[in-house]
Amino acid sequence: MQETTTLLYWYDRNFRNLPWRTAPNADLSGAKPNPYHVWLSEIMLQQTTVATVIDYFLKFTVQWPNLENLAEAEEEDVLKAWAGLGYYSRARNLHRCAKLVMREYNGRFPEEEHKLQALPGIGPYTSAAIAAIAFNQHAAVVDGNVERVISRLHAITDPLPGAKHVIKSHMGTLTPHDRPGDFAQAVMDLGATVCTPRSPACTICPWVDVCVGRKQGIHETLPRKAPKKVKPTRKGMAFIVRRADGATLLRRRPDKGLLAGMSEPPTSIWAEDMSQDDLSLAPFNLEWIRASTQVKHTFTHFHLELAIWFAEPNEALEIPEGYWWSTQEELDGEALPTVMKKAVRTPLA
Numbered sequence: 001m002q003e004t005t006t007l008l009y010w011y012d013r014n015f016r017n018l019p020w021r022t023a024p025n026a027d028l029s030g031a032k033p034n035p036y037h038v039w040l041s042e043i044m045l046q047q048t049t050v051a052t053v054i055d056y057f058l059k060f061t062v063q064w065p066n067l068e069n070l071a072e073a074e075e076e077d078v079l080k081a082w083a084g085l086g087y088y089s090r091a092r093n094l095h096r097c098a099k100l101v102m103r104e105y106n107g108r109f110p111e112e113e114h115k116l117q118a119l120p121g122i123g124p125y126t127s128a129a130i131a132a133i134a135f136n137q138h139a140a141v142v143d144g145n146v147e148r149v150i151s152r153l154h155a156i157t158d159p160l161p162g163a164k165h166v167i168k169s170h171m172g173t174l175t176p177h178d179r180p181g182d183f184a185q186a187v188m189d190l191g192a193t194v195c196t197p198r199s200p201a202c203t204i205c206p207w208v209d210v211c212v213g214r215k216q217g218i219h220e221t222l223p224r225k226a227p228k229k230v231k232p233t234r235k236g237m238a239f240i241v242r243r244a245d246g247a248t249l250l251r252r253r254p255d256k257g258l259l260a261g262m263s264e265p266p267t268s269i270w271a272e273d274m275s276q277d278d279l280s281l282a283p284f285n286l287e288w289i290r291a292s293t294q295v296k297h298t299f300t301h302f303h304l305e306l307a308i309w310f311a312e313p314n315e316a317l318e319i320p321e322g323y324w325w326s327t328q329e330e331l332d333g334e335a336l337p338t339v340m341k342k343a344v345r346t347p348l349a
Contacts, residue, residue: 003210004176004183010206011186016193018050019057024182033181035109036067038134042126043094047087050192056085067107071098079261079335088262088337093121111135133181140172141184145191151223152195152213159224233303235274238295238343239266239282240310241317246328248344249319258299264340267306276307286311291346297339304339308346
């Protein structure tokens with residue numbers, strides 16, 4: 001197919017040099033994709049930008065150079081290294097997947113898309129990406145960039161998410177059998193660098209002459225999306241107990257639910273009708289002072305506003321089991337999700 005050949009020619013000369021990638025056309029270069037690197041990067045890239053992922057990927061691969069090292073790691077250490085990337089179930093599933101592949105597959109990822117999708121944390125997109133990029137399997141890889149490129153190329157006006165199956169069908173038809181991984185990355189790179197959400201650089205696009213959306217003058221309106229539901233706003237309280245030497249009292253969140261297993265200062269429940277001045281919800285009977293600002297954070301399904309309350313411990317304070325003091329030097333290394341990092345760094349005034 002001419003469109004496929006044209007794009008691969010463009011990709012061979014314009015590919016993004018990313019730390020988890022091999023050079024295009026591995027058969028000619030002699031380079032072989034590292035399945036561990038492909039899998040790790042694809043998990044990290046879920047809901048996260050390439051620019052953010054690069055530093056985390058490099059840190060992970062220094063700390064755990066291969067799948068066996070990661071499988072032998074403590075979950076707490078994995079969560080600490082992941083802190084700041086968000087969507088923390090990915091980190092727990094990453095660790096679970098490493099253990100399962102070591103145990104059930106002797107440390108080698110299965111190559112088939114359906115077997116990959118059965119592993120923890122690997123869904124339809126990620127299984128297709130790993131199969132194509134790591135193992136040269138024919139698979140239709142569709143992420144946000146691909147949705148945009150294919151919607152414009154074929155002038156698909158049905159809104160997302162309903163149009164996903166049509167986009168995947170077109171991507172499957174375009175994807176070649178000899179270089180499926182390179183083609184998937186080519187479409188993703190085209191969307192990231194040329195066919196951008198706003199002001200796409202159509203004049204340098206290898207598909208400019210065959211792009212139906214551009215011919216119809218609707219390309220910048222694509223892909224179309226169904227209206228988003230309004231996110232509710234929940235409120236809560238975070239209680240920062242800080243010693244004179246700067247150490248902060250932390251605890252571990254439950255193993256199930258939002259931010260499961262991560263570290264945090266004590267917090268209240270989060271609810272839309274929550275009173276942020278109800279000190280009966282405080283974990284300890286101390287002299288609490290409310291910070292002049294509050295922390296705002298957005299999760300997938302709701303906005304959160306946290307009132308920050310500070311107190312110093314007194315001699316009568318008994319630390320419950322599961323709590324610990326984290327010194328100023330240790331705090332940056334704790335498994336604190338972004339919202340809790342904001343909380344512990346909030347100034348009093």
